Amino acid sequence: MDIQTWTWLLVVSTFSLYIGIAIWSRASSTGEFYVAGKGVHPIANGLATAADWMSAASFISMAGIISFSGYDGSVYLMGWTGGYVLLALLLAPYLRKFGKFTVPDFIGDRYYSDKARIVAVFCALIVSFTYVAGQMQGVGIVFSRFLEVDITTGVIIGMVIVLFYAVLGGMKGITYTQVAQYCVLIFAFMVPAIFISMQMTGIPIPQLGFGSAGADGIYLLDKLDGLHSALGFHEYTSGSKSKVDVFFITAALMVGTAGLPHVIVRFFTVKKVSDARKSAGWALLFIAILYTTAPAIAIFARINLIETVSNRSYSDMPDWFNKWETTGLITFNDKNNDGIIQYVADKETNELQVNRDIMVLANPEIAKLPNWVIALVAAGGLAAALSTAAGLLLVISSSVSHDIIKKIINPQISDKGELLAARLSAVVGVCIAGYFGIHPPGFVAAVVALAFGLAAASFFPAIVLGIFYKRMNKEGAIAGMVVGIVLMLFYMVKFKFGIFDGGKNAVDSLKPDWWFGISPEGFGTVAMFVNFAVAIIVSNFTSPPPKEVQDLVDNIRIPYGAGNATH
């Protein structure tokens, strides 16, 4: 069978599976819609969290980013896994004990203030919308590249599927489809990696393979460092970012991960506090399988790419090269007209541009793997994008129906009415996300990376202080969140968009002005510390929180008596 047939077969069968699960797990109450009735098994929740967390970016782009940046790519590997330690130790068990439905619920109740709740809703919506647009775009890209439908059709197919199971099943439907999606995506990620590791090193475990030697007896990493310096790139295992920046970016990604509402809310779905801890452990284990494989793929793909193209004649390029050239992901410009590909670090003489997504999407073709493996990557990419999109949509719909309508506008609304509102806002959310997926605003890619900074600068300190610092009051928390997020937004527009200095073109020339040499991606860490400092100072100059709030804090610190979710 050819690649196309295989791809259709796998995509149609996985999509039918998701729809089947959705019909089987319909939600009949708000409790089921928001938190799956709080009855999810910790291992199932771990699987669902892993799929929820690993987005189109993790699946399609991350290995490629590492492949092109070498050691610098470690910020994503450590940042996007280390955050789970913070989540497990500092947030998940206590938020589960608190026992409500959403993150703004916690902020609003702990800081006894609808103002705080609104600030939290606002932050949750910004973070989730920027993120979800990227997922829908990912769906469109996979469809257009593997199935030759145009991006718009691809996004619409994706929208219909997500709509179906997110609107019908809410958190309950999402949870069980995410379990299935994890299995699909991890299989799709691992199979090519294992094949390639076998090919290049004879070792079937990629995590060990990339530290071993190839057929010529040279360690892969040494070989790659050598290739890199011969072509003028920085040494693969050393990187080019400053140490300070690597430190701050890693910290911002870790803290941001722990502060993302669609991840936090998954821990509300288990039965007990101890189950919340357990599911964090399982989630990280399942995530680690992909995250420890990605750097191996990065290295295999990098060596394969350089050896296939560098100083080879253009007319001898294999089929995949021409195929990806037509999609514009590879461009070759024969500057010196010698018919040979010069792939070097120097921008003046370099003749080849390679999009980073190719490292995963085309990797099986580059390694000449069977057609069904190539098709598997498409199904995996779709599973990763759809599972994350669904989780984000749930945060968006619950923010509107629960935090705004039920808690602020109309507290008398019936459970049925609230459920209907939740479904309607999910529909609206899907449509907006789809629109941005089809017409991606130029800033989406930049903002997704900064969503972590925003989450780090706003939610994380407010939640941690809410649990670990009983004296924290609403004045302190609100001041901290507002100052943190404003500072982060200011730094972002100044150094990422160059708004005060003449726009996008000025961005590179502003680098020497970075505060303490920290890039906008790493600045979330600074904004987080400022948030902590402002919150603590302000709260010490204002009156302590009321007695019942202090009792609430005592209560969430103890696992005993974690009942079902209440309104």
Place this chain on the structure above:
Amino acid sequence: MEKDIQQKYWKENLKYLAILLFIWFLVSFGFGILLVEQLNTIKIGGFKLGFWFAQQGSIYVFVILIFVYIKLMNSLDSKYEVND
């Protein structure tokens, strides 16, 4: 529940957190970033040690840390009889 039992439970919990978060910091920010050049002079197989911590080792330790935490907290919960 009595106040002082609650406080003792919380104090032990904080002690565990401090130890585990110290290790968390050490393997990622310590070995993977701050000390990476020094550790890169040591090689295990084809891996430079600092690079290995940054792209592999720290992640394995993170997973182990959470499972150790689960075990510690489960026994702490039973010791103070605050399990749910």
